Structure formats: structure tokens, C-alpha cells
Amino acid sequence: xxxxxxxxxxxxxxxxxxxxxxCYPIPRHDTVYWYQQGPGQDPQFLISFYEKMQSDKxxxxxxxxxxxxxxxxxxxxxxxxxxxxxxxxFCASSLRENTEAFFGQGTRLTVV
Amino acid sequence: DAKTTQPPSMDCAEGRxxxxxxxxxxxxxxxxxxxxxxxxxxxxxxxxxxxxxxETNEMASLIITEDRKSSTLILPHATLRDTxxxxxxxxxxTGANSxxxxxxxxxxxxxx
Numbered sequence: 756x757x758x759x760x761x762x763x764x765x766x767x768x769x770x771x772x773x774x775x776x777x778c779y780p781i782p783r784h785d786t787v788y789w790y791q792q793g794p795g796q797d798p799q800f801l802i803s804f805y806e807k808m809q810s811d812k813x814x815x816x817x818x819x820x821x822x823x824x825x826x827x828x829x830x831x832x833x834x835x836x837x838x839x840x841x842x843x844x845f846c847a848s849s850l851r852e853n854t855e856a857f858f859g860q861g862t863r864l865t866v867v
Numbered sequence: 868d869a870k871t872t873q874p875p876s877m878d879c880a881e882g883r884x885x886x887x888x889x890x891x892x893x894x895x896x897x898x899x900x901x902x903x904x905x906x907x908x909x910x911x912x913x914x915x916x917x918x919x920x921x922e923t924n925e926m927a928s929l930i931i932t933e934d935r936k937s938s939t940l941i942l943p944h945a946t947l948r949d950t951x952x953x954x955x956x957x958x959x960x961t962g963a964n965s966x967x968x969x970x971x972x973x974x975x976x977x978x979x
Contacts, residue, residue, distance in 0.1 A: 759910075788966060797954075797969040798911060811966050841931050852965035853958070855901070858910035 757781055759848050759859035767865045768836050774822060774845060776831040776862045780848030786810070792843040804829060805852050825828040836866045870894065870957040871970050878976040885942040887973055889955030892936040897960045900931060901967065902940045904951040911954065911969075914940065918960070945977045 760779040768774050780787055786805045790798040794812060802815035804823035813820075818836075823829045825846075843863050849856040872890045879885040891900060901916040915922055915929045928941040935942045935951075942949055954972040959965060 786965070790969075796973060798905075800966045800968060803966055805965075813966065838958075843908060847967075849965075853960050855913050855916060855966060857913055860910050861908075864907075 756775050759857055761844075761845055761846050761859035761862050763862060764860065765863050765865075767867060768867055770836055770838065772836050772866075774833045774836060774864060775797035776833070776846075776857060776864070778829045778831070778843050778846030778848075780827050780829070780846075781850075782855060784857075785827055786849045786852050786856075787823055787827070788847040788849075789815075789829070789831050790845040790847070790858075791838075792845065792861075794842070798845060801831070803852075810852065833864075838866050840864060841866045870898075870929075870968070873955055873971065874971040875924075876974040876976065878978055879945050880942055881947055881977055881979050883943040884956065885975055886924075886965060886978070887942075887953050887955075887975060888937065890937045890954050891955070891957050894935050895959075898957045899960050900929065900938050901934075901956040901958050902929065902953060903956065903967070903969075904926070904949075904953045906948075906970070916958075925965040932974070945975075947977050947979065949975065950977045960969065963978040967968045 788803040791799040793799045801815040847856040847858040868971040903911040903916040932939045
């Protein structure tokens with residue numbers, strides 16, 4: 756069965772640069788969630804979208820923005836990168852809100 | 868602000884049942900109990916969820932107490948590949964607040 760696809764899997768950026776992470780949900784899923792997991796930490800919710808509209812927002816820095824496109828894929832844009840942004844970024848998708856969400860394998864972002 | 872508490876760790880012998888407890892004493896009537904697990908740095912994996920009845924699937928069983936204030940995830944025959952962090956999550960069943968809020972989780976170590 757098709758799973759959530761995230762790209763790239765690994766990304767290395769320098770401080771103050773910009774990064775774009777992409778998430779392709781499971782076919783027919785209309786809800787996308789983004790999470791950040793720092794070293795030794797638990798996943799922290801950033802933002803979610805349902806039917807291409809932002810549905811919830813967590814502890815997402817103002818330097819980050821995200822959107823969900825007409826084909827339901829989503830992109831997380833991160834600007835003015837800081838060393839502390841180094842983390843695993845996971846995307847999850849579900850069919851409607853409040854149903855089981857399935858996670859991708861994540862993007863490992865390293866800021867140097 | 869996770870609404871669940873879990874012991875930090877436990878272990879069990881390979882081939883034995885692993886019973887992972889979770890307390891959620893402030894759970895509301897419309898909130899489900901979800902279980903996910905994360906094998907080192909991989910994306911969290913959905914296991915099972917339930918509202919008030921016990922549930923079973925190919926991965927595990929979920930036993931929810933009658934007052935719904937606690938639950939137990941049962942892996943009937945643990946294998947070495949079940950070593951992971953297991954997260955018990957309380958999640959709204961309706962409305963826009965559908966994000967999964969990860970707490971500390973319980974680290975299960977399966978020993979040979």
C-alpha cells in the first residue's frame with residue numbers, strides 16, 4: 756500500500772539559509788500534519804491542514820510557513836535557519852480529521 | 868500538555884506478552900485512545916485506537932477500563948523488532964483539534 760512520501764530524506768543547510776520540505780500524503784487523504792523532533796525529544800506538532808486550509812497550529816516559529824496544495828501535497832518552508840532547527844521533520848496524513856494518521860519516514864535537517 | 872502518563876520504560880522477554888499501561892484520568896467522553904510506536908528515528912507507526920470497547924488487530928490488543936481512565940496495550944508475542952518507544956495519546960474524535968500530542972512515551976526493550 757502507498758505510504759506518506761517525504762522529500763528530501765536528508766538535507767544539510769547553512770545558518771540563515773532557506774529550506775523547503777515536501778510531503779506527499781497517502782492517495783485520497785485530505786489532512787496533513789507536520790511534526791518536529793529534536794535530538795532525544797518527542798515529536799512536537801507544528802501545523803496541520805484539512806482540505807487545503809490550515810486547521811491547527813502548534814509551536815511553529817514565525818520563520819516557518821506551510822501550505823497544502825490542490826493535489827493535497829504539502830510543503831514546509833523554513834527561512835533564516837538556525838542551528839536549533841536541526842531535527843527530524845515528520846509529515847503525517849489521514850482521511851479527514853480525527854481518523855488514524857500515518858507518518859512518513861521523515862526528513863533529517865542538519866543546519867551547520 | 869499530553870493528557871496521558873506512562874512509565875518511562877519496561878522490558879519483556881522475547882515470545883512473551885508485553886503489557887504497556889497508560890493512565891488518562893482526565894479523558895473526555897468524545898476522546899479516543901490512540902497508540903503509536905517509534906522505532907529509532909523512524910516515523911511513528913500507528914498501532915491501534917479505541918473509544919471504550921476493547922479492540923484487537925493484527926498488531927496488538929487494546930484494553931480500556933470501564934471508567935476509561937486507563938488502558939493497556941498488549942503485544943501478545945513480543946519480538947526483538949518490537950523494541951521501540953510506545954506512545955499512548957488521547958485525541959478528540961470530532962472537531963478541528965485533531966492533532967496527535969506526543970508525551971514522553973514508554974521505552975519497551977525486548978530481550979532475547
